[in-house]
Amino acid sequence: MNIDIIFRIAGIGILISVLSIVLKQAHKEEQAEMLTLAGVVVVLIIVVQLMSQLFTVVRSVFNL
Numbered sequence: 001m002n003i004d005i006i007f008r009i010a011g012i013g014i015l016i017s018v019l020s021i022v023l024k025q026a027h028k029e030e031q032a033e034m035l036t037l038a039g040v041v042v043v044l045i046i047v048v049q050l051m052s053q054l055f056t057v058v059r060s061v062f063n064l
Contacts, residue, residue, distance in 0.1 A: 005050065009043055013039070
């Protein structure tokens with residue numbers, strides 16, 4: 001597993017949290033919630049791609 005992926009996910013989390021705090025301070029709670037939801041979706045897409053790669057590797061190891 002590549003450590004860059006962990007740093008990418010952590011960076012997305014930090015960026016989303018900072019932007020969410022800024023939006024909440026500007027009394028734009030709805031936009032902050034949408035931004036948080038978008039961040040979760042982006043991270044889930046990254047995780048699903050990694051799981052797909054894992055299943056491909058497992059399939060090739062066991063010749064399925």
